[in-house]
Amino acid sequence: MATAFSPSKFAAQPFPLNTTSQNNPLTIPTTASAFLGSTRKPILLSSSSNLNLRRGSLTVVKALSKGIPARAILSELLGKATGCCRGQGGSMHIFSREHNMLGGFAFIGEGIPIGTGAAFTSKYKREVLKEADCDHVTLAFFGDGACNNGQFYECLNMAALWKLPIVFVVENNLWAIGMSHLRATSVPPIYKKGPAFGMPGVHVDGMDVLKVREVAKEAIGRARRGEGPTLVECETYRFRGHSLADPDKLRDPAEKAHYAARDPITALKKYLIDNSLASEADLKAI
Amino acid sequence: MLGIVRQKMLEQSLKKIPPAVSVLRSYSSAAKQMTIRDALNSALDEEMSADSKVFLMGEEVGEYQGAYKITKGLLDKYGPERVLDTPITEAGFTGVAVGAAYYGVKPVVEFMTFNFSMQAIDHIINSAAKTNYMSSGQISVPIVFRGPNGAAAGVGAQHSQCYAAWYASCPGLKVLAPYSSEDARGLLKAAIRDPDPVVFLENELLYGESFPVSDEVLDSSFCLPIGKAKIERKGKDVTIAAYSKMVGYALKAAETLEKDGIDAEVINLRSMRPLDRSMINASVRKTSRLVTVEEAFPQHGVGAEICASIVEESFAYLDAPVERIAGADVPMPYAANLERMAVPQVEDIVRAAKRTCYRSVS
Numbered sequence: 343m344a345t346a347f348s349p350s351k352f353a354a355q356p357f358p359l360n361t362t363s364q365n366n367p368l369t370i371p372t373t374a375s376a377f378l379g380s381t382r383k384p385i386l387l388s389s390s391s392n393l394n395l396r397r398g399s400l401t402v403v404k405a406l407s408k409g410i411p412a413r414a415i416l417s418e419l420l421g422k423a424t425g426c427c428r429g430q431g432g433s434m435h436i437f438s439r440e441h442n443m444l445g446g447f448a449f450i451g452e453g454i455p456i457g458t459g460a461a462f463t464s465k466y467k468r469e470v471l472k473e474a475d476c477d478h479v480t481l482a483f484f485g486d487g488a489c490n491n492g493q494f495y496e497c498l499n500m501a502a503l504w505k506l507p508i509v510f511v512v513e514n515n516l517w518a519i520g521m522s523h524l525r526a527t528s529v530p531p532i533y534k535k536g537p538a539f540g541m542p543g544v545h546v547d548g549m550d551v552l553k554v555r556e557v558a559k560e561a562i563g564r565a566r567r568g569e570g571p572t573l574v575e576c577e578t579y580r581f582r583g584h585s586l587a588d589p590d591k592l593r594d595p596a597e598k599a600h601y602a603a604r605d606p607i608t609a610l611k612k613y614l615i616d617n618s619l620a621s622e623a624d625l626k627a628i
Numbered sequence: 629m630l631g632i633v634r635q636k637m638l639e640q641s642l643k644k645i646p647p648a649v650s651v652l653r654s655y656s657s658a659a660k661q662m663t664i665r666d667a668l669n670s671a672l673d674e675e676m677s678a679d680s681k682v683f684l685m686g687e688e689v690g691e692y693q694g695a696y697k698i699t700k701g702l703l704d705k706y707g708p709e710r711v712l713d714t715p716i717t718e719a720g721f722t723g724v725a726v727g728a729a730y731y732g733v734k735p736v737v738e739f740m741t742f743n744f745s746m747q748a749i750d751h752i753i754n755s756a757a758k759t760n761y762m763s764s765g766q767i768s769v770p771i772v773f774r775g776p777n778g779a780a781a782g783v784g785a786q787h788s789q790c791y792a793a794w795y796a797s798c799p800g801l802k803v804l805a806p807y808s809s810e811d812a813r814g815l816l817k818a819a820i821r822d823p824d825p826v827v828f829l830e831n832e833l834l835y836g837e838s839f840p841v842s843d844e845v846l847d848s849s850f851c852l853p854i855g856k857a858k859i860e861r862k863g864k865d866v867t868i869a870a871y872s873k874m875v876g877y878a879l880k881a882a883e884t885l886e887k888d889g890i891d892a893e894v895i896n897l898r899s900m901r902p903l904d905r906s907m908i909n910a911s912v913r914k915t916s917r918l919v920t921v922e923e924a925f926p927q928h929g930v931g932a933e934i935c936a937s938i939v940e941e942s943f944a945y946l947d948a949p950v951e952r953i954a955g956a957d958v959p960m961p962y963a964a965n966l967e968r969m970a971v972p973q974v975e976d977i978v979r980a981a982k983r984t985c986y987r988s989v990s
Contacts, residue, residue, distance in 0.1 A: 426764075427762060427763050427764040427766070428764035430761055430762055430763075430764045431762040431763060431764070432762075435762040435763070437759070437762065437763030437764075437766055437767050438763075438766065439763070439766035439767055440766075444727065444730050444731065444767070445730075445759065445762070445763065445767070447754070447755070448754070449750055449754060452723070452750060452751070452754060452755060454723070455719070455720050455721075455722070455723020455724045455726070455727060455751065455755075456723055456724075456726060456727035456730065456751075456755055457727060458720075458723070458724045458727060459723060459724040459725060459726055459727020459728035459729070459730065459731070460727045460728065460730060460731040461727075462724055462727070462728045463727075463728040463731040463732055463733050464731070466683070466709070466728070466733055467732070467733070469709060470680060470683075470709050470710060471680055471681065471733075492719060492720075493719050493720055493723060496715070496717040496719060496720025496721075497720055497723075497724070499715060499717070499720075500714075500715065500717070500720060500721065500724060503715070
């Protein structure tokens, strides 16, 4: 059975915004159909996978996914003592030992080695300390901007060299504040850099929750089986400016409109309703 | 084996017919000598043996037996999973080690010299030092960064800088600098056992030097407290505070000063952060005069901090301005004669001490 990592599936992958066409949708292979037959369980990364992240609101999103209560996160954002870090960390530094959230990092690329280190520890605990049930997989999240940073390449090398149980997840939203990924990068397809270091590089439509899920499952399975790291590039988009201080004048309105029409949450909602997996009322309750 | 050594020494000494006293003295159990290199190696060995979470990481630490042979024999004993040879990637491997420490193991990271730590300083400061605070105590980082620091011999400007002041200014770090073998063993063991990030500044030129070590120091449970200085030589006329190699120079200066009737007290700082302000102040309150000695650049240095501490807490006790001896304010020259002029020498310390005593320095 062809897996998400079979080279044929991604051979003819056009990169978006490739010079001319801005409304060229990704031709993602139809992995969705393969998924339909499988379980409907919610995304379960690992009982204690570690997430670490790069910036601001994204840290918050990952923190929520890891199960840190929304109230604790919001309190932290407001600098309150009831925050998950007692107001000492703030939006960019959400940590939770209990939820295995190893932090957000402000310096671009800083979190990549940290995540690689956590994966190193998983392997160390299993092989040197001989701890049972130590199959923890680390997910390191970062953006397209971090992919031009030296630490990224240093970690791709070490993770592949030592076969660490880690998935490097690039959230390529094509813009690093006001710098277009295409203006900053000599070879824009980031997933192609994986094989250069000895690991599979996978490109997936980041706006499709289910496709990302399937790719994640496979990458995590690979890591758990001891086959080493994977580089996953999720093509996505940033609907607003980088921060409140960003006037966001450099991005083409047509580009923004193209991606706004592909809002992942709206798409998932439509999918759930069309396939009778949930009702309007259920979703409204969420 | 000791029996054979004794026999051989006896034969030798009988041939020379020395006084009985000196023969006995060579068998004294308290007079064992140990090099700094062996002190560090034995400390690493014992801590790795005691706790399987401790592992080493760095360039050439394994198969090459260590760039300065500090980690000699450890790869054979503990295997490649606990003694890791890394690629040349300071930022990467330091970050990996810090991340590993977040998640529960105890890395000891070697920098071939602390100059290279500048490539990793983001991880030392932002990922290691600040994390316990940012996470409000949830994540502790039990990591040690060690390696040679400061001037060596003829290695030029980019390989000779001392980083004590840089690291010691950062809250969240502990910064240690051993002088003797007792310091090296005790402080490295303390650093490895400590739950917080520790920067451990060694000195390349001291690695081969021998110091006497007692049985207590050789015991595997030996440990020195972090944050406490040591009075290497008691005195009453002037306090000389130094760290690392400069402690040796200060002791030599004290011998010279003694001939001129100045009784110097020499403090081995041992710990730059936390700085043992109470001991330094107590000493200055006794002597009323202070000379600080460091090989590092003078501006914003350890000496400046000690001077500020004395002025803040013991101003009324000073009988003379504080003298600060430091390296020259210039990138380290390469030529040997220039290099000699760029670092403090014993005569500089002697002159400074005499100045504090208002003695002629000719």
